[in-house]
Amino acid sequence: MKDLQTALDGRWAAVRDDVRAQLGQLRLSPDPDASIEQYRAEVAEAVAALAASGRPRQGFDPAYGGGGDVGGVVAAFQMLGHGDLSLLVKAGVQWGLFGGALQALGTERHHERHLRDMMDGTLLGCFAMTETGHGSDVQHLRTTATYDADAHEFVIDTPEPGARKDYIGGAARDARMAVVFAQLVTAGPDEVARTHGVHAFLVPIRSDDGAAQPGVTITDCGVKAGLNGVDNGRLVFDRVRVPREALLNRYGDVAPDGTYSSPIDNETRRFFTMLGTLVRGRISVAGGAGSATQKALTLAIRYGATRRQFADPATGEEVVVLDYLAHQRKLLPALATTYALHFAQEQLVTQMHELQRTGATPDEAAQRELETRAAGIKAVGTWHATRTIQTCREACGGAGYLAENLLPALKADTDVFTTFEGDNTVLLQLVAKTLLSDYGRRVGRLDLLGKVRFGAGLVAWTVLERTGARAVLQRGDVRDRAYQRWLLAEREEHLIAGAAQRMRRALAPGADQFAVFNAAQDHLLVAARAHVDRIVFDAFAAVADQHPLLGELLALHGLSVLEADRAWFVEHGYLTAARTKAVTSAVNALCGELRPHARSLVDGFGIPEPWLDCPLLDGEQEPSVVPAASAGQAPTDLAAVG
């Protein structure tokens, strides 16, 4: 049997241990009184220290001195989330977004020239995709890169205020070069100029002395809700010229005479293929959110296990707040889901590693599945982070509101994770779209007999629902893993089939496609969510036998997913009303069973103690006895002012 930390550390345990040691040395401790400039300088120094450690190069091409350990570097990145999140994001910009685009979208000429400097941090870059007017719909951003065949140069231009590059990490202070995403416009000999869609260009934005390059206007996004150690800025290009070779030309190239060529004919497919190679950024964000959640839970659970409030009337002794059911319900199901998401993340990273490691065979279907999974886990994981860290703050009361106790920064820094690297709602839509296509393919592949049976299946479904017979046919212990899994899989399948039926209407002649889509949008989002819930459950189930507590946590996670959507299961005849009440009771019971292990469970995350050092955890109190005169209150007498 593995211990919890070994199980959690998984395949890249050695990397994680390395980073733990390294983090201790970095000892970045953001001073809440520091000015934004001081904080940015401190984070920039920490990035330099990370670069000096050689760790970031581990993820890049061995041909240029990289380590080729794609998964390891994402696991290492994730560990930074136990420390300071500005450092995590700043490192993510340099080696994930900028470095990742250089590696994946560039070719030998770019790698040869820039990869080493990027890896060792002597070339600091940024990733200029988002514009003020287009954040989610980046396929339609407005910056242009027009090829000038006479000069053999691209002219990068911001044609309107909405085309300004916005929120770009690293742009305001440190980056020397930007990967700029722009609509490529070119004309071959005797052709009319036309756009070939969005492509990426290497554009120097600052000289070595830090001054903006001619034609580049850089402004500062200023103070943000969090992540104030990251220098987000805005870029406006006024006909900035870069050489033809600045085009990152792996998926599309322009010959000296202006002739455009690409291995992928369809413009949209080409664009999404390019984006797909950048999936590592999204996976990394999900990992960082997980680490921040683990840290918040560690703080709140350790505090809750020592803080006492209100006396037990029988003994006069004040009760540890984590012994209250309501407090357990706030923290323990969230802890179980945090475990589940950790293992789903580990599985995702492994999948990415196998696909992207040097020498791997390209596999379009697997790549597509990876992207869908990454989108779903990022959305669900970052929303879980926002909600859970908020709950942890509240569970620590006034102490949780003080910057010295770390929770405010965890909340504020991770807040943007739900909308950057893909807005979560848009990402779940992407998941839904893939599920619908896959479903269409599955159904399409059936022969005639299969289609008849399939149709009959749908009818049978409806009948089962109407009679409630389904719930009677399938019964199980609500804590049973196979039963939980069956419920989650049925929900997923049912929702996707229903969504497919609704969307089919959009194909009718004269149908208002947008109206059909929009009316079903909430249905699609729920279907996507159900899919993610099922794959997260499966990922946890795959490891849950490594430790008895993992089995219990999985049961609690499964129950809390069922409880949150129990209305759906009743509405669709999968659970009777009596059984959903059993779900609620089982959540309560499991909270009580896991309560004694709460401390061990958070210790399993292996967060270095110096990174948890704050006054919140100083206050371990001895049991204190309230004078008997006033302790004899009814047990509900637990309310007063704060």
Place this chain on the structure above:
Amino acid sequence: MKDLQTALDGRWAAVRDDVRAQLGQLRLSPDPDASIEQYRAEVAEAVAALAASGRPRQGFDPAYGGGGDVGGVVAAFQMLGHGDLSLLVKAGVQWGLFGGALQALGTERHHERHLRDMMDGTLLGCFAMTETGHGSDVQHLRTTATYDADAHEFVIDTPEPGARKDYIGGAARDARMAVVFAQLVTAGPDEVARTHGVHAFLVPIRSDDGAAQPGVTITDCGVKAGLNGVDNGRLVFDRVRVPREALLNRYGDVAPDGTYSSPIDNETRRFFTMLGTLVRGRISVAGGAGSATQKALTLAIRYGATRRQFADPATGEEVVVLDYLAHQRKLLPALATTYALHFAQEQLVTQMHELQRTGATPDEAAQRELETRAAGIKAVGTWHATRTIQTCREACGGAGYLAENLLPALKADTDVFTTFEGDNTVLLQLVAKTLLSDYGRRVGRLDLLGKVRFGAGLVAWTVLERTGARAVLQRGDVRDRAYQRWLLAEREEHLIAGAAQRMRRALAPGADQFAVFNAAQDHLLVAARAHVDRIVFDAFAAVADQHPLLGELLALHGLSVLEADRAWFVEHGYLTAARTKAVTSAVNALCGELRPHARSLVDGFGIPEPWLDCPLLDGEQEPSVVPAASAGQAPTDLAAVG
């Protein structure tokens, strides 16, 4: 028919208009780059300007130059929530907590000496109740005030680290005097010294030059998640002596010889009576949370009504994001609930005004109901604020994360509202306790026949539930007001009756009272929540005929409450599965119906335009057409990266 703003402004419309004009003059615009000291200084100046306006004195005793308009001053306070929340909290500390305690717990000798200076801000005070070790359970705080009969003085002392006064607004920088809550210890002639429970004392903490008084150690809580214009601090007392007259002696007094006397014998009852007089603070917090929520929704809805993203495939025109169902679902039900809470707040303030206005007849039952209602609305309203402002931030994407766009401060500043002035979970427990007592009284009053019928009623309930017959017996349009009200009232009654049954077990001989209570804690909290939902609904219903849009908003509010807890209604046989699906459809339909009115609905809040001025609202875009080549995507093709 009233216009929306007239309906919302209600009884204290004139006061609200005054404050709007005044706010415009104050023009406090916190600079996100300002140091904490600068921000505190700016807020202190704004407090002085408020004092100079004479507005705060409107809430106090006319005998001392006050205006006696208790309700008006709370309405005015609430309006500050459309401006800067540090100013709101700082004003609340001075005139709500400090001034309120002075007025309500003090007697003529205190009023005569301090009331005028407090009102005009020449005496700045703080409210030193919470301690590091006791926040929710303030009945058991540990600071002592021991009477020295020889010197005719009280000795205020902090006997242990956990007794340190903590998070005290105004303590770190500005307050000269504190109302200190401490365990009163005294001995009459020939008595052994004993405690009489918590009492309040006026303790000077700073001299006029700002230095801490001898024996008082003041430290700074430092940077917080938000509200950094408020100087929260910690107070430690080392045998600080104050005269006998420093005791705020309305509910308990000490004679020169040390004899204790009180109009209320029972120590716990006395303490909660004292606390009850301070209910205005809790009501004010609920109001401030409501204003902040209104402002966040105004920003997000106005942005959502101009921001466009992704093209309609039929027209190539980019779609306004508020036209997406998912976006409407994020914002419009929250808007409806914000309206509902506004009217519930108005009703609460009116109720308080009638009870507390000069010359009102004391009414213990009404006071008790006011306290319960205040606790419930504060809990539900502040959680709604936290959730809604978070959603608004996310609905504005990256722009919502920038300090310049106001949403980050709204989120961070209101975050602590869920745990100060009573932790929300503890407050809902207080509500549940009152509901149980009232229920017990109701049942107790029945004669024998009534009790038999009552018992039969419970049995009948169970039968109806088991057979699902209840849902068949009672049918209605899910949008119908009376039907929604019936459902909410039934849920409340059912949950309270069930909770009472469970709690009765605690009275059995040998029962572990704490265990019985704890096992039912989640049930109690749900019951309290159901009660608050019903009273909020009723408050909205009482005014909903003043404008047709109010009727639609009430329907949406009611539906969204039903939808959120639809599992419960099915589990307990009040709704069939088919009908809960109708609830979801009706939410979607109403979102669409209210969408064209979204701008008018937020304009109704009457937030002065200068307080909404931020780059987020600069960006009204013209409809923009996407090139037809790439617009012909399937309607689900709405996903990319950000």
